[in-house]
Amino acid sequence: MRRRVKLAFMVNDSARKITYTKRKKSLIKKIDELATLCGIEACAIVYSDFHSEPEIWPSPWEVQRVVTKFRSYSDFEKGKKMLNQESFLIQRIGKSREQLAKLEKHNWEVEKSLILSQCLVKENFIDTLNPNALNDLAFDINEMLEKITSKVNELDTNETT
Amino acid sequence: MRRRVKLAFMVNDSARKITYTKRKKSLIKKIDELATLCGIEACAIVYSDFHSEPEIWPSPWEVQRVVTKFRSYSDFEKGKKMLNQESFLIQRIGKSREQLAKLEKHNWEVEKSLILSQCLVKENFIDTLNPNALNDLAFDINEMLEKITSKVNELDTNETT
DNA sequence: AGCTCTATGTATAAACT
DNA sequence: TAGTTTATACATAGAGC
Numbered sequence: 291m292r293r294r295v296k297l298a299f300m301v302n303d304s305a306r307k308i309t310y311t312k313r314k315k316s317l318i319k320k321i322d323e324l325a326t327l328c329g330i331e332a333c334a335i336v337y338s339d340f341h342s343e344p345e346i347w348p349s350p351w352e353v354q355r356v357v358t359k360f361r362s363y364s365d366f367e368k369g370k371k372m373l374n375q376e377s378f379l380i381q382r383i384g385k386s387r388e389q390l391a392k393l394e395k396h397n398w399e400v401e402k403s404l405i406l407s408q409c410l411v412k413e414n415f416i417d418t419l420n421p422n423a424l425n426d427l428a429f430d431i432n433e434m435l436e437k438i439t440s441k442v443n444e445l446d447t448n449e450t451t
Numbered sequence: 452m453r454r455r456v457k458l459a460f461m462v463n464d465s466a467r468k469i470t471y472t473k474r475k476k477s478l479i480k481k482i483d484e485l486a487t488l489c490g491i492e493a494c495a496i497v498y499s500d501f502h503s504e505p506e507i508w509p510s511p512w513e514v515q516r517v518v519t520k521f522r523s524y525s526d527f528e529k530g531k532k533m534l535n536q537e538s539f540l541i542q543r544i545g546k547s548r549e550q551l552a553k554l555e556k557h558n559w560e561v562e563k564s565l566i567l568s569q570c571l572v573k574e575n576f577i578d579t580l581n582p583n584a585l586n587d588l589a590f591d592i593n594e595m596l597e598k599i600t601s602k603v604n605e606l607d608t609n610e611t612t
Numbered sequence: 613a614g615c616t617c618t619a620t621g622t623a624t625a626a627a628c629t
Numbered sequence: 630t631a632g633t634t635t636a637t638a639c640a641t642a643g644a645g646c
Contacts, residue, residue: 295625299490310489316623317485320478321495328471329460330499334482336491456642470642477640
């Protein structure tokens with residue numbers, strides 16, 4: 291009953307699948323605990339041969355809930371929110387111009403990373419998509435990256451003038 | 452030295468941060484072990500208050516490596532790849548039309564989830580962006596969702612005819 | 613802020629059902 | 630395929646530096 295398992299690919303198919311099932315379950319639990327204990331949001335994505343599609347936690351429905359909320363902002367609420375943000379930004383800029391620039395840089399890094407991780411998933415999609423869909427995906431990615439880049443450049447320009 | 456920790460938000464700031472740091476480290480290790488032992492790809496994204504940006508595993512550079520590869524496809528390689536995909540799809544369709552439909556449905560769910568998680572991050576960005584950037588984000592998200600939806604509809608239409 | 617120590621809780625490989 | 634058991638490895642809260 292020793293465990294002493296060498297940290298390497300398990301060549302035994304059945305043992306590997308059992309380990310996968312067990313460890314995946316534990317991993318989900320750990321993620322859930324971390325999120326609960328520390329009040330953060332976390333998700334994990336696993337691409338395995340045991341399933342034809344990536345597995346995602348937390349549930350897509352939970353993620354969808356957040357975005358539904360985001361998309362359901364009325365125009366009024368948007369305006370109100372923007373005013374709040376404006377005040378916040380003015381205060382922040384007054385306090386520290388450099389810090390704001392740093393934040394924007396961070397945001398760009400994150401945005402980029404997320405886009406990239408999205409691309410990673412897209413690449414895994416490839417095996418189940420047709421040529422037209424493939425082209426669409428590539429186009430979307432490039433367009434998105436250009437869009438974000440120009441947005442950040444715009445922010446930088448406004449910031450330095 | 453008991454651990455008897457209740458599974459709930461830790462109100463003590465310093466204790467929470469310590470726990471976060473420790474558990475995050477372990478979580479990364481677990482993900483790494485799962486990936487190594489079972490030969491799969493996995494990543495995790497954590498949105499915490501302790502960092503201004505989400506933290507991503509594996510490293511953004513690793514993700515970026517994949518995406519760079521993806522973007523550097525020459526037109527020729529793209530064409531070759533697409534042919535392979537077409538063969539694959541034809542084979543799959545011949546084998547089981549329903550299974551393909553199911554796969555596409557799964558893909559759509561995953562794609563949607565990823566877009567949604569991206570939106571989730573965008574929402575976290577809000578506090579550091581100005582009103583114009585906010586509008587841009589909202590516009591991008593809506594556009595992206597519409598684009599994907601229509602793409603899936605297109606796939607469905609082609610599939611059912 | 614991050615590290616060590618240590619008691620104890622937790623995860624899990626292997627075996628069995 | 631999935632649950633149960635058990636011995637052992639691993640994770641970690643709390644305390645101290």
